[in-house]
Amino acid sequence: MILIINANIYTMAGKNYKNGCILIENNIIKKVSEKIEIKEEYKILDVKGAFVMPGIIDAHCHIGIMEESMGFEGLDLNEATEPITPELRAIDAINPFDESFKRAIKAGITTVMTGPGSANVIGGQFCIIKTNGVCVDDMVVKEPAAIKAAFGENPKRIYKSRKKSPTTRMAIAALLRETLIKCKDYKYKRYKSEKNNEYFQKDLKMESILPVIDKKLPLKVHAHRADDILTAIRIAKEFDIKITLDHCTEAHFIGKYIKESGFPVIVGPSITSKSKIETKNRNNKTAVELNKIGIDFAIMTDHPVVPIEYLPISAGLMVREGLPIEAALKAITINPAKILGIDDKLGSIEEGKEADISIFNGNPMQTLTNTLCTIIGGKIIYNNF
Template sequence: MLLIKDGNVFTMAGNKYSRGSILIDKGKIVKIEETIELDSNKDVEIIDAANCWVLPGLIEAHCHIGIKEERKGFEGDDCNEMSSPITPFLRALDGINPMDSAFYNALSSGITGVMVGPGSSNVVGGQWLFMKTDGRIIDDMVVLEPAAMKVAFGENVKSTYNNKNMMPMTRMAIAAMLREELFEAKKYKESKEASMKENKSFEEDFRKECWLPVLSGSIPLKAHAHRADDILTAIRIAKEFNLKLTIDHCTEGHLVAKEIFGSGYPAIVGPSLVSRNKIETQYADYKTPGLLHKEGIKIAITTDHPVTRIQDLTVCAAFAVKEGLDMEEALRSITINAAEICNVDHRVGSIEVGKDADIAIYDGNPLEIFTKTLFTIINGRIVYKADEMKD
């Protein structure tokens, strides 16, 4: 058992404890109270969190950690399969290397959960997953797989295939190819369901089976969309096929905030701690998260690692606060909001009884630049301890 006592606990579940304690057993949170009395006969490890901030482990809702490794060049880059624009059957599970050094940076920043998958060079890039940041075997680290299907609009896709002198070279072609793929996947689903209903044999198609969780609503389309027109195209197509959707990057989202709110879809905003080096990111601004939140849109904040380093997730959230986002909402954007958008809030994202014991402990507000991560806990086990805290 593990007891965190006397901390400034932000549960992200609607309540706070200025001096609270958390009891953990068998990887789960079993009790949260101001004071927890323990049987003296029980073997309990105790963390004295007095004067510390205790939060749920942070969540990065959109990144490429482990699938685009640091300092490895082409050999460590498995992010984009640029040989075909439609590759829904690819699985992030087969491309992520847990040995990527960036996982340590995540742990040392209090980041316990990440949404990872293919990049944005293809119209359909493949299947994403949600995983914990501690471990050596990817299968043991996964929380949800598949967790989303990556689709992309705009500049990246156009550039990739313009260089190959093949379709899609325009936004019209990107939308048309995605519609065609969804149309064929829908026909496949209907045909399979009809065969099963009539007890007929059915030959499964590997390249279409991967669409069934999307069409059933189990997982969303994860849409790379920076420009306002691309955001609206993503919404238009998702509505046409009655699909769930997350709007990832959403750089010009503030220009169409009312329309995004009306769609009911959430936004994962960022990266903003980078240069405006593309036409579609010319209006990138830290004001966007605050403006979207004020419109009533659920937001998460992303580094898009390695575009911005994953350990700078709290810095990105802090800049959003500086530009108008409410402080608590900024914390929610990298904890419970991110968990809800990634469909893993039943396990992570808040400190609640029954949830995974994924917790980050800081010596102050994690959105302040000088704050240090003291402990990172995943599944009830201390996986990171600051040097000055080590025995």
């Protein structure tokens, strides 16, 4: 058992402790309090007033699937040979030995949602994993966790070069609708065959989309421009499915419509150049505007677009633009946990939750701050005391 003492704890659960304690038993947070009696069997971690918070969560990245220092050999991001590929599974491409995982841990990032890129209208299955491990199956928190869908420039550009559909936003939307309709028909035929005890030949693409139709999985929607965000919302309502709105570069233009939709937002990446037309209105104040109108959101890196270790700094830049500190911290802890559906386990320091804890010598959103310790699943994975 590990007992953290003399900690400045930001729980993300409504109550903070200026000088508190956290007791960890196995991989679970056993107790959080101002004082916990020290026992002989406890391993004492005296953090001497350090900044203690839940393990940081990146809600959208491509770590392990778009490896660093590898080139083509480590690039497994997009199967850009046909626009509808829901059957692809990120778990089959993630390399836990990608050097980025070590940097994530060193930055206090303990959980990530990683998966395919945005070349295809439907790109494949994302998964949620811990950042520590050598076998991806042991790192899994939730798999599959979402199906990637993409609107806007990326599918247009990729398939224009291949001289095939989609080359317009109309075709992107049409292909997505067509796939969802096919899946509904497939579901009916599957049900009818099972009811009549008849043989039914399964289709891997349709089997992968079924959880979306059944609202068991969301579409993880790549959408930067305001009109693409609204198209995604339109289609989600039309088919009664769940989505998350990822990137949302122009969300500040249409905050009212996003709030009315009820769909969650994942903002970013923020520390990049405006590399294409649909990102021309990128602005760190987007998060500020969303916060003002009461939209809970997460902040992401889109790693390697922004190196994953700069997730806290990305949040800090939004604070500089007016986002409250507590809101920024929530956007990299409890908010992504809620959006990803893992807040029963992660995202806050509460009794009964998994012991993923990050310890810093100051606020992690400041550039001069260093990580002192990263605890994942109740084990000290990085120690810089």
